[in-house]
Amino acid sequence: MNKILEVKKLSKQYTKVLAVNNISFDVKEGEIFALIGPNGAGKTTTIRMIATLLKPTEGEIIVDGNSVIKEAAKVREKITYLPDEAGAYKTMTGRQYLKFMAGLFTNDQEKLNKYVEKAISINGLGERLDEKIGGYSRGMIRKLLLSRAVMTSPKLAILDEATSGLDVINALEIRKMIKKLAAEEGMSFLLSSHNMLEIEYVSDRVGIITNGNLMAMGNVEELKQRYNVSNLEEVFEKVVQENEIL
Amino acid sequence: MKFFNLLKKELKELINMQMILGLIISCSVFVMMGQFMSNTMNKIEESNGEIRLSDSDDTEFTQSLIKAIEGAGTKVVKVDTPNEDRAKALEELDISNLIIIPQGFTENVLENKEMSDIEFVSAISSTSLASQMSSMSYSTVVSIIQTAVKQTLLLEKYEFTNEELMHIEAPIKLNEVTVVKNKFADISSTSLMSFIQSQGILIPMVVFIILVYSSQMIVAAISTEKIDKTLETLLSAPVSRLSVVFAKMLAAAVVALISSGVYMFGFGSYMGSMMGNVNSGEVASMVGEAMSTNEALTYLGLELSVGSYVLIGLQMFMTILIGLSVSMMLGAMVDNVKSAQTIIFPVMITAMAPFIVTMFADVSELSIFVKILLYIIPFTHTFMSSSNLIFGNYSAFWFGLLYQVVFFAICMILVLKLFTSDKIFTISLNFGQKKKMKIHK
Numbered sequence: 001m002n003k004i005l006e007v008k009k010l011s012k013q014y015t016k017v018l019a020v021n022n023i024s025f026d027v028k029e030g031e032i033f034a035l036i037g038p039n040g041a042g043k044t045t046t047i048r049m050i051a052t053l054l055k056p057t058e059g060e061i062i063v064d065g066n067s068v069i070k071e072a073a074k075v076r077e078k079i080t081y082l083p084d085e086a087g088a089y090k091t092m093t094g095r096q097y098l099k100f101m102a103g104l105f106t107n108d109q110e111k112l113n114k115y116v117e118k119a120i121s122i123n124g125l126g127e128r129l130d131e132k133i134g135g136y137s138r139g140m141i142r143k144l145l146l147s148r149a150v151m152t153s154p155k156l157a158i159l160d161e162a163t164s165g166l167d168v169i170n171a172l173e174i175r176k177m178i179k180k181l182a183a184e185e186g187m188s189f190l191l192s193s194h195n196m197l198e199i200e201y202v203s204d205r206v207g208i209i210t211n212g213n214l215m216a217m218g219n220v221e222e223l224k225q226r227y228n229v230s231n232l233e234e235v236f237e238k239v240v241q242e243n244e245i246l
Numbered sequence: 247m248k249f250f251n252l253l254k255k256e257l258k259e260l261i262n263m264q265m266i267l268g269l270i271i272s273c274s275v276f277v278m279m280g281q282f283m284s285n286t287m288n289k290i291e292e293s294n295g296e297i298r299l300s301d302s303d304d305t306e307f308t309q310s311l312i313k314a315i316e317g318a319g320t321k322v323v324k325v326d327t328p329n330e331d332r333a334k335a336l337e338e339l340d341i342s343n344l345i346i347i348p349q350g351f352t353e354n355v356l357e358n359k360e361m362s363d364i365e366f367v368s369a370i371s372s373t374s375l376a377s378q379m380s381s382m383s384y385s386t387v388v389s390i391i392q393t394a395v396k397q398t399l400l401l402e403k404y405e406f407t408n409e410e411l412m413h414i415e416a417p418i419k420l421n422e423v424t425v426v427k428n429k430f431a432d433i434s435s436t437s438l439m440s441f442i443q444s445q446g447i448l449i450p451m452v453v454f455i456i457l458v459y460s461s462q463m464i465v466a467a468i469s470t471e472k473i474d475k476t477l478e479t480l481l482s483a484p485v486s487r488l489s490v491v492f493a494k495m496l497a498a499a500v501v502a503l504i505s506s507g508v509y510m511f512g513f514g515s516y517m518g519s520m521m522g523n524v525n526s527g528e529v530a531s532m533v534g535e536a537m538s539t540n541e542a543l544t545y546l547g548l549e550l551s552v553g554s555y556v557l558i559g560l561q562m563f564m565t566i567l568i569g570l571s572v573s574m575m576l577g578a579m580v581d582n583v584k585s586a587q588t589i590i591f592p593v594m595i596t597a598m599a600p601f602i603v604t605m606f607a608d609v610s611e612l613s614i615f616v617k618i619l620l621y622i623i624p625f626t627h628t629f630m631s632s633s634n635l636i637f638g639n640y641s642a643f644w645f646g647l648l649y650q651v652v653f654f655a656i657c658m659i660l661v662l663k664l665f666t667s668d669k670i671f672t673i674s675l676n677f678g679q680k681k682k683m684k685i686h687k
Contacts, residue, residue: 014672048478048668048671051478051482052481052482053478053481053482053668053671054668054671054672055667055668073484073486076482076483076484076485077484079482080482080483081478081479081482082479083475083478083479084475085475086474086475086476086478086479087473087474087475087476088474088476089255089259089476091258091259091262092255092258100251100254100255101479101483103247103248103251104248104251104252104480104483104484104485105483105484107247107248145479
């Protein structure tokens with residue numbers, strides 16, 4: 001399978017903090033890869049570098065053959081990014097927001113309508129789409145943003161805490177949707193989450209990051225066997241503890 | 247196409263019901279204030295035309311004195327001899343000012359040759375300008391009485407002829423000449439300046455309001471995008487950052503221009519109502535016999551042509567653009583609502599300082615240090631633009647405009663650098679909070 005994302009020896013040094021230290025991983029076409037780690041481990045910095053928002057200090061990121069450093073504009077055509085706790089323009093209606101965002105990806109009206117229709121079928125907001133976003137609940141905004149992130153069928157969808165703010169039923173639906181899009185459309189996902197149950201259910205492979213270092217990587221079953229534990233939460237705990245001792 | 251999509255979104259965000267209502271209310275308030283001021287001025291003018299006088303002496307001399315006052319164009323309303331308690335007197339007569347000619351006044355003036363008393367009673371009920379203006383007009387009337395007493399004395403007691411009296415009263419005639427560059431005209435420089443100032447106050451006032459308003463608008467727009475993380479979504483989408491920046495700038499500039507038009511109308515209506523009475527009354531009568539104000543302005547080359555108004559408009563637009571670009575940088579440096587509200591302060595101060603200084607002082611007469619300090623502020627040149635063009639200081643005007651263009655270009659380069667680097671997500675200037683690194687690992 002093609003590699004959609006290749007992260008090679010990636011580092012990010014802020015003025016006083018080395019946020020990401022020499023990490024490498026890749027995501028294949030149709031694969032769901034999850035980055036997990038404690039707060040401040042370097043997940044969001046890594047994700048923001050892949051989303052072309054931050055410039056790496058060292059290393060390289062390739063998205064579907066294009067360098068994030070040298071060809072950021074091309075990369076942006078192939079990815080979508082959903083930040084953690086993101087909002088939307090409160091004065092717009094849900095439908096207007098989807099049209100606006102679709103208009104940033106295409107100038108073709110037919111394609112634009114297709115994108116919007118796809119988002120509408122995914123988010124299930126129905127008539128509420130014609131209401132101002134300012135009146136939406138947190139969960140409704142998250143569903144709207146998630147549908148926006150996948151409506152253009154990007155090569156790589158980067159979702160930071162994809163289901164935060166959603167109730168159990170809605171979160172389950174979203175997880176199923178992610179799996180379906182990966183399987184049927186070959187869309188690749190880079191996820192970040194604190195919800196180990198969700199990661200265990202949805203991801204093909206997992207990378208555990210602590211203190212800016214990628215300490216473990218593999219599919220969930222492999223990791224459970226490697227650390228001789230029964231679930232991903234315990235794998236996570238062991239990896240973090242080992243790293244702290246080091 | 248993508249740019250228009252962004253522009254449409256920015257305009258939609260800025261032109262909302264809150265903004266439209268704000269403009270309508272501000273404009274209506276200005277127009278209403280103008281009407282109110284106009285009515286007040288008219289009332290003052292009406293009341294200035296008459297005085298209340300109590301003639302307790304009631305002699306032939308005081309009768310001719312009253313005739314002399316009326317002859318000078320002031321209507322005299324006679325009232326009864328008042329209560330000794332002056333407060334009660336005004337209350338009983340339901341008036342706020344009163345001139346009392348006491349008993350024995352004629353005898354004192356004609357026989358004793360002593361300085362004679364006339365009482366002027368006035369009530370203060372507020373600190374308003376209107377109440378002050380009303381009191382001042384009474385002081386003028388007292389001076390008219392002084393003149394009337396003097397004239398009556400000279401005519402009746404010392405038997406002067408009218409010709410002799412006129413000669414004593416006005417032995418000299420003051421012909422005022424105002425020079426501007428190489429031209430001069432028979433007109434009072436004081437009245438000419440007060441006319442120009444009353445006309446020129448509009449531009450700096452509107453520039454200041456729009457500068458602060460548009461800066462606040464763009465700071466709110468950028469910081470809200472940062473706080474809501476919509477900026478992250480926008481900047482990771484396939485749209486150039488140049489488009490994002492220019493769409494925001496253009497939308498804010500369009501809204502600022504609409505607002506300035508509305509404010510110009512509202513404030514112009516207010517100033518017109520307020521100044522209209524002063525100009526048509528005081529100035530015209532002062533210069534009436536020599537040359538009319540408009541004639542003098544045209545002759546001395548002090549009138550602003552259509553071209554001059556276009557140039558002033560150009561500097562106003564540059565000022566708005568500079569304000570927007572600086573505010574864009576400031577807005578990009580905050581990521582909480584509290585800081586977004588306070589970060590506009592530096593722009594306000596740097597606009598307020600030259601606004602006040604240029605209104606009250608002649609910048610060319612200030613110390614070199616203060617002058618340099620003022621000229622460094624790009625807004626100063628706009629506040630001085632009408633003065634520069636009226637008095638033909640074209641080099642100062644063009645230098646100011648060139649400086650503003652360069653200043654704006656530098657600001658835009660910095661804005662683009664900020665938006666194309668990752669500083670937009672890592673830099674943080676949050677006031678009133680402990681300094682912390684804004685890094686989300």
